[in-house]
Amino acid sequence: MYQTLIRPLLFKFDPEKVHYFTFSLIRFLNKIPGVASIFKGLYKVEHKSLERKVFGLTFKNPVGLAAGFDKNAVLFNELANFGFGFIEIGTVTPKGQVGNPKKRLFRLQADEAIINRMGFNNEGVEIAIEQLKKNKKQLIIGGNIGKNTNTDPKDYTQDYLECFNALHPYVDYFVLNVSCPNVSSHAKLNDKEYLEELIGAVQEANTSFEIQKPILLKIAPDLNKNQLDEIVVLIKDTGLDGVIASNTSTSRSNLKTPQSRLDEIGNGGLSGKPLASKSTEVIRYLSEKSNQSFPIIGVGGIHTAEDALEKINAGATLVQIYTGFIYSGPKLIKDINTKLIVK
Template sequence: MYKIIIRPIFFLFDPEKIHHFTFGLVKFLSKIPLLPSIFRSLYQVNDKNLERNLFGLTFKNPVGLAAGFDKNAVLYNELANFGFGFIEIGTVTPKGQVGNPKKRLFRLKDDQGIINRMGFNNEGLEAAIDQLKKNKGKLIIGGNIGKNTNTLSENYTEDYLTCFNGLHPYVDYFVLNVSCPNVSSHAKLEDVGYLKELITEVQKVNNQQEKQKPILLKIAPDLNDTQLDEIIQLVAETKIDGVITSNTSINRNNLKVSESRLKAIGNGGVSGQPIKERSTRVIKYLADNSNKAFPIIGVGGIHSEQDALEKIKAGADLVQIYTGFIYEGPRLVKRINKAILKAI
C-alpha cells in the first residue's frame, strides 16, 4: 500500500515539508489507542537470533535508523514501533541552527536517491536533551554529534565535548560526525591528525564518567584506499569503538538524472541507491584490511533485503537505513530482519 498509494501522494509535495507532515501524522496516529500495538504486530520481528552484542550493548536486531531522520529526538519512541533495533538521533550541535537556505532537499526518483544540503539544521543540545528525557526505553538510542557552522576551527573540539557531556546520560552510544559535506569550513575535520586529537579528547571525558559510552566515527564513502588505511590506523591507535560507513557522497557520476537538473539543484550530498556500491566497497576494504579488528555499521543505499545482506557479507555488523525507508516504506525493516533470520 505504501508504494502504490502513500508514496505517490507524498512525492507530489516538497520533500522537507512532507517530512515534517509525516512526523506529525505518526505522532497523531501513535496516540490513538491500539494503533501502536497494531504497528508493532505489522512491522516488528522479535527473535533472539536477531540480537547482536556490540560495544557492550545488546541490540534487539541489527537494523537501525540512521541519523538525520529524527534530528531533534522528537519521534524515536514512536519509531520504535516500526521494528528498528536502534535509532540514531541528530546530528546535534551545541546551539540550535537553521542550517542552509531552503530549498535544500531534493528527490532523485529515477535514481532512487536524495540530494540534501541541510547543513546540520537542528534545535540544539538542550532541546534534544528535553526530548530524550521522555525516553520510554524501547530500544538503543545513538547520539550523532557535530559542530555549529559558525564555530571557529580552534573551538571545534569544544563543540563536540559540549554535546558529548550534555547527551551522555541520555544516549547509549555516540557518533562523531566529521564527514558531512553539507557544512561549511569542515576541511579540518578531514585531517587525520585532528581526528586523532578530537577522538582522544572525547575519550578522556568519557573515561571520567561513571559509565563509559561507546564512541564511533562516521566517515564518507568517497575516501580512497590511502585514506581508508589511515582510518584503520586511526582506529588502532585511538581504540575508538567502531566506524559507521558511510555518510552522503559528493560523487555524482553515473546518475540517471539530467545534468541540467543537477546543475539546478546545486551543491549537496547524495544518498540512497547511487551510493550503495561505494559504501559497500568501503565496508569491505575496512573489514578485509583490518582483519575485522573493529565493528562496522553499514549505511548507504539499502533499499532491499539483498542490499542489507550485501553490507553484512562485506563486513558490517549492523546496518542503518534512511533513504530506503523513504522510498520503500516501513515494511523494509521487517523484510530485512526476516531475510537475516533466513540467512542464518
C-alpha cells in the same frame, strides 16, 4: 500499499514539508489507542537470532535508523514501533541553528536517491535532552554530534565536547560526525591530526563518567584506499569503538537524473541507491584491511533486504537505513529482519 499509494501522494509535495508532515502524522496516529500495537504487529520482528552484541551493547535486531531523520529526538519512541533495533538521533550541535537556506532537500526519483544540503539544522543539545528524557527504553539510542556552523576552528573540539558531556546520560553510544559535506571547514574535520586531537579529547571526557559510552566515527564514502588505510590506523591507535560507513557522497557519477537537473539542484550530499555498491566496497575494504578488528555499521543505498545482506556479508555488523526508508517504507525493516532470521 506504501509504494503504490502513500509514496506517490507524498512525492507530489516538497520533500522537507513532507518530512515534517509525516512526523506530525506518525505522532498523531500513535496517540490513538491501539495504533501503536497495530504498527508493531505489522512491522516488528522478534527472534533470538536477530540479537547482536556490539561494543558492549545488546541490540534486539541489527536494523537501525540513520542520523538525520530524527534530528531533535522527537519521534524515536514512535519510530520504535516500526521494528527498528536502534535509532540514531542528530546530528546535534551545542546551539540550535536553522541550517542552510531552503530549498535544500531534493528527490532524484529516477535514481531512488536524495540530495540534501540541510547544514546540521537542529534545535540544539538542550532541546534534544528534553526529548530524550521521555525515552521509553524500547531500543538502543545513538547520539550523532557535530559542531555549529559559525564556530571558530579553534573551538571545534569544544563544540563536540559540549554535546558529548550533555548527552552522555541520555544516549547509548556516540557518533562523531566529521564527514558531512554540508558543513564549513570540512577539510579540517577530516585531517588526521585533528581527528586524533578530537577523539582523544572526547575519550578523555568519556573516562570522567562512571559508565563509558561507545564512540564511533562516521566516514565519507568518497575516501580513497590510502585514506581508508589511515582510518584503519586511526581506529587502532585511538581505540575507537567502531566506524559508520558511510555518510552522503559529493559524487554525481552514473546517475539517471539529467545533468541539467543536477546543475539546477547544485551542491549537497547524495544518498540512496547510487551509494549502495560504493559504501559496500568501503565496508569490505575496512573489514578486510583491519582483519575485522572493529565493528562497522553499514549504511548507504539499502532499499531491499538483499541490499542489507550485502553489507553484512561485506563485513558490517549492523546496518542503518534512511533514504531506503523513505522510498521503500517501513516494511523494509521487517523484510531485512525476516531475511536475517536464522532458523
